[in-house]
Amino acid sequence: MPKTLRRPSVSLxxxxxxxxxxxxxxxxxxxxxxxxxxxxxxxNNSGNTVLSGNLVSILNGASELAILAxxxxxxxxxxxxxxxxxxxxxxxxxxxxxKVIKSGNSSLGLILFAFLACCLAIMLFGAFNGALVxxxxxxxMIATLILFTAxxxxxxxxxxxxxxxxxxxxxxxxxxxxxGMPVPxxxxxxxxxxxxxxxxxxxxxxxxxxxxxxxxxxxxxxxxINTTWIKLLSFIILAACVAIAGVxxxxxxxxxxxxxxxxxxxxxxILAVAIGGNALxxxxxxxxxxxxxAYVIQALTTTLYALKVPSNAVKSYKAIVIIxxxxxxxxxIKKLLVKARDSFLLKRKAxxxxx
Amino acid sequence: xxxxxxxAIALVLALGAMAGCASKAPASxxxxxIKVGIVNNPPSESGYREANVKDFESVFTAANGYExxxxxxxxxxxxxxxxxxxxxxxxxxxxxxxxxxDGWDSVLQDAKNAGIKVFLFDRMLNTSADLYEAxxxxxxxxxxxxxxxxxxxxxxxxxxxxHIQGAMGSDAQIGRxxxxxxxxxxxxxxxxxxxxxxxxxxxxxxxxxxxxNSGEDFNVIYAENDGMAKGAVSALDEAGITxxxxxxxxxxxxxxxxxxxxxxxxxxxxxxxxxxPFQAKVISxxxxxxxxxxxxxxxKVISEEKGFDATTITQADIDTYGLxx
Numbered sequence: 001m002p003k004t005l006r007r008p009s010v011s012l013x014x015x016x017x018x019x020x021x022x023x024x025x026x027x028x029x030x031x032x033x034x035x036x037x038x039x040x041x042x043x044n045n046s047g048n049t050v051l052s053g054n055l056v057s058i059l060n061g062a063s064e065l066a067i068l069a070x071x072x073x074x075x076x077x078x079x080x081x082x083x084x085x086x087x088x089x090x091x092x093x094x095x096x097x098x099k100v101i102k103s104g105n106s107s108l109g110l111i112l113f114a115f116l117a118c119c120l121a122i123m124l125f126g127a128f129n130g131a132l133v134x135x136x137x138x139x140x141m142i143a144t145l146i147l148f149t150a151x152x153x154x155x156x157x158x159x160x161x162x163x164x165x166x167x168x169x170x171x172x173x174x175x176x177x178x179x180g181m182p183v184p185x186x187x188x189x190x191x192x193x194x195x196x197x198x199x200x201x202x203x204x205x206x207x208x209x210x211x212x213x214x215x216x217x218x219x220x221x222x223x224x225i226n227t228t229w230i231k232l233l234s235f236i237i238l239a240a241c242v243a244i245a246g247v248x249x250x251x252x253x254x255x256x257x258x259x260x261x262x263x264x265x266x267x268x269x270i271l272a273v274a275i276g277g278n279a280l281x282x283x284x285x286x287x288x289x290x291x292x293x294a295y296v297i298q299a300l301t302t303t304l305y306a307l308k309v310p311s312n313a314v315k316s317y318k319a320i321v322i323i324x325x326x327x328x329x330x331x332x333i334k335k336l337l338v339k340a341r342d343s344f345l346l347k348r349k350a351x352x353x354x355x
Numbered sequence: 356x357x358x359x360x361x362x363a364i365a366l367v368l369a370l371g372a373m374a375g376c377a378s379k380a381p382a383s384x385x386x387x388x389i390k391v392g393i394v395n396n397p398p399s400e401s402g403y404r405e406a407n408v409k410d411f412e413s414v415f416t417a418a419n420g421y422e423x424x425x426x427x428x429x430x431x432x433x434x435x436x437x438x439x440x441x442x443x444x445x446x447x448x449x450x451x452x453x454x455x456x457d458g459w460d461s462v463l464q465d466a467k468n469a470g471i472k473v474f475l476f477d478r479m480l481n482t483s484a485d486l487y488e489a490x491x492x493x494x495x496x497x498x499x500x501x502x503x504x505x506x507x508x509x510x511x512x513x514x515x516x517x518h519i520q521g522a523m524g525s526d527a528q529i530g531r532x533x534x535x536x537x538x539x540x541x542x543x544x545x546x547x548x549x550x551x552x553x554x555x556x557x558x559x560x561x562x563x564x565x566x567x568n569s570g571e572d573f574n575v576i577y578a579e580n581d582g583m584a585k586g587a588v589s590a591l592d593e594a595g596i597t598x599x600x601x602x603x604x605x606x607x608x609x610x611x612x613x614x615x616x617x618x619x620x621x622x623x624x625x626x627x628x629x630x631x632p633f634q635a636k637v638i639s640x641x642x643x644x645x646x647x648x649x650x651x652x653x654x655k656v657i658s659e660e661k662g663f664d665a666t667t668i669t670q671a672d673i674d675t676y677g678l679x680x
Contacts, residue, residue: 035570045592052594054568061561153399162402162679163582165614176593253556253589255614257582259401260555305565311520311551 014277017329018292021275025299029054029306036306041182046172051182054302062298063186064090064245067193068265069272069290071241077214078234079133080282081140082270085125086242088151090262093122093246095158098166098256102159106168119243125151126239127232134231148266155258165255175251186248190291193244197287210234214282268297275325296325388422389642391415392441393450394434397427402612406678407452407477407632414635431455438462442469448642452477463487472645476634478526484654489641491634491656495530501662502607502628503534506575507543509605509625514544514575517566519559519587520551521579527630531579531609547573552583559586567594575605581615584608584624599623600665611663613677619665620673626665629676631658 029036039053068086075083100114125147132143156162174185201207212220213230221227245265250256274280275296276289300321309317327333393415398408408427415421424446426437431454441449442465449471453459456479463486466473475490506514518535521528528551538544548566552558559578566573567590576591576598578584584606591598591606598604600622608615609628618624637658641651663672 033569042595044595045597050593052568054565057561057564057568061557061564153397156399162399162405163612163614164680176589249557253560253582253585255556255582255585257554257556258399260553260582263553263555302561302565305548305550305562306569308548308550311523311549314551 014286014289015292017277017325018275018289018296020328021296021325022292022299025296025303029303033306044177046179048177048179049182050177050184054306056184058295058299058302059187060184061302062295063184063190064248064262065265065268065272065298066190066291066294067241067245067248068238068269069276069294070193070197070287071238072269072273073276073278073285073287073290074210074234075140075238076270076273076278076280077282077285078210078231079140080214080280081133082266082273082280083129083144083235083238084141084266084270085129085144085147085151086238086245086269087262087265088148088155089122089125089239089242090246090249090265091152091155091256091258092125092158093118093243094250094256094261095155095164095258096121097247097250098164099158101166101168101171102164106166106171108170111168111170111174115243115247118247119240122243122246123236123239126235126242129239130232130235133235134228152258155256155261159256159258162259163255163257166250167254171251171254175248175253186252189244189248193241194287194291201287211284215284268294271322272297275322275329277329387420387646389420389448389646390422390444390446391424391448391450391642392438392444392446393423393425394438394441395425395427395450395452396429396454400429402679403610403630403632407634410633411450411635414639419639429454431458435459435462439465442466442471445469446471449473450638451475451480453480456481460486474638474641476638477632488645489638489651489654489656491637491658493630493660494657495526495630496533497530497657498609498628498630498660498662499531499534501660502531502577502609502626503538505626505662505664506577506605506607507538511574511605514538515547515571515573516544516575516577517547517563517573517587518549519562519576519578519583520549521583522553523551527609528579531628535577544575547571552578552586554580554582556582556586559583560590563587563590564594567591567596574603575607577607579609581608581610581612581627584615585618588618588623600625610678611676612679613673614680616663616668616673616677619663619668620670622665624665626662628662629660631660632678634658 037053037055039051039055041049042052044050072082072086096118097114100117101110104110129144129147132138133140173179177184209225209230212225213227217227245262249261270280272293273290275293276286278285278289300318304314304317393411395408395411396404398405415423424441424444426434428434428437434454435458438449438451439462449466451473459480459482463473463482467486473487475487475492477492479490479492516535520532539546548562550562552562563576576584576587578587588598588606591604596603598606606624607626608624609630611627611629615624615627619627637656644651661676
């Protein structure tokens with residue numbers, strides 16, 4: 001009797017839960033309101049013809065979350081823990097961006113410079129987090145608790161004002177639509193970020209090293225991998241994602257409210273990683289899963305708004321769906337499913353052998 | 356281990372530097388210096404608080420005959436401790452904007468026993484009225500009523516309202532929601548959607564997007580602060596829906612940020628309700644009157660708060676009443 005049965009490839013089985021979740025939300029919405037996913041062309045108030053509809057809202061609205069989820073996946077895989085300071089970090093990044101933009105006339109050059117400046121600033125904070133985790137071996141959630149607590153105050157201090165505003169055509173294009181382009185710009189930024197990750201994972205040893213460190217840090221070190229550097233690097237990569245997300249959010253509305261910008265996004269980002277079928281204890285990871293997880297969360301939010309769930313109850317509804325999702329993806333349920341499948345296959349095999 | 360100690364020391368130093376001390380050098384001149392202890396929320400809390408703190412800094416100065424100690428915290432227990440220290444330090448007056456409304460009885464009793472006069476500003480406390488001299492506060496419910504009565508005066512015919520709420524349970528949310536809820540209940544206005552954006556601009560935008568995508572008709576956006584109104588407006592802009600004076604959708608916000616009032620002046624929004632952070636002058640006048648042997652006429656002073664209409668607002672209003680930039 002064969003002791004092991006061939007399992008489906010790991011990455012595909014990881015994607016089953018998030019894809020299923022997405023499918024359930026889609027089917028639910030189509031039944032509830034057949035026109036939910038209809039997309040139409042409208043002329044917006046600046047005279048551009050743009051796409052409009054719930055599908056566009058979901059794709060557009062999930063942009064920041066999708067980008068953060070990618071970075072969070074790398075940190076999770078390498079360190080076996082999560083960074084809970086991404087929301088506060090985005091407040092700092094956004095504030096630095098606004099500070100630099102306000103010093104000039106929001107030309108393309110200045111925007112690029114502002115982006116680089118905020119990237120650099122938040123990467124320093126990311127390196128601080130990473131150093132606490134990689135060098136001082138502090139648990140990631142505790143290490144990032146420091147920035148989680150202090151980040152929004154630092155963001156306030158950067159601009160010294162409550163809701164500084166910036167304006168400029170180019171900023172508006174970045175957060176909304178480029179003239180003549182019917183798809184929102186943040187969607188393209190997600191695609192570009194995803195492509196960068198894909199290239200880095202394909203042409204460097206990043207995936208191998210990150211997974212090795214996440215699975216067994218000691219043996220990775222004994223095999224010559226610089227585990228400290230890999231963990232540090234994962235936090236710096238996440239910091240770059242935080243900078244992109246913060247800048248998108250600032251460009252969307254041309255202002256930064258350091259107290260509310262991307263508030264509680266860390267929980268959604270961690271959730272996206274979990275829904276994506278990644279182990280929160282580190283090791284093997286799937287970026288695609290996390291990104292799909294991000295869209296699942298945004299689709300859920302948009303659905304709840306469309307259903308006009310009362311304000312007081314939104315979080316409870318979200319919680320119920322999430323509990324269901326996480327339960328379906330839990331190892332115990334998965335094991336039961338695999339067992340059921342195995343016994344089914346064995347029975348069939350036995351039946352086949354007998355005949 | 357050494358690394359840990361170094362790290363700990365570095366952290367303590369860094370946090371100490373960040374927390375800062377808001378103490379002022381004591382004034383040495385003048386016939387009688389009035390010692391005042393102020394317990395407030397930190398200016399980073401909001402644009403409102405920033406203006407509030409600046410207001411107190413500009414009125415309670417050494418030049419005006421005050422020696423001021425200030426303590427900022429968002430936490431009630433820290434505020435209570437600070438108040439106790441001010442009492443031990445024998446201030447003449449104690450000014451409080453509390454983080455939470457409960458738990459102040461014993462501290463206020465201590466102050467009374469020590470002969471220290473207490474003023475409440477911005478927020479009421481849940482305590483006996485004889486424990487403080489006077490309260491200078493905002494009436495959030497009245498802000499909502501002012502806004503809704505302005506809206507009714509617009510004679511729109513039908514009122515189909517998108518109501519975007521602040522963080523559920525906050526003073527401002529409860530107050531600003533109340534009057535509108537009454538209109539929904541009486542049937543005078545139709546609730547298209549009522550959803551909390553927890554003061555977040557982008558969330559407000561998503562809520563309005565969801566309504567637009569559903570194809571439902573609406574003609575009023577009532578957002579409980581300026582930021583959320585801005586988010587809502589950007590959703591309108593992307594969908595090609597006009598807004599402002601004489602346009603399809605009436606836009607209402609609160610807080611009177613300067614940038615929001617400029618939107619009013621440009622006719623892009625219709626209404627902005629004020630939440631006055633300026634209480635320092637009123638309290639200072641009361642203190643001066645007590646010092647010169649007078650008494651306080653009113654126990655509870657409600658800050659006078661305006662609502663600005665886009666058709667009547669002037670640049671002078673923006674300069675006078677606008678907060679922030």
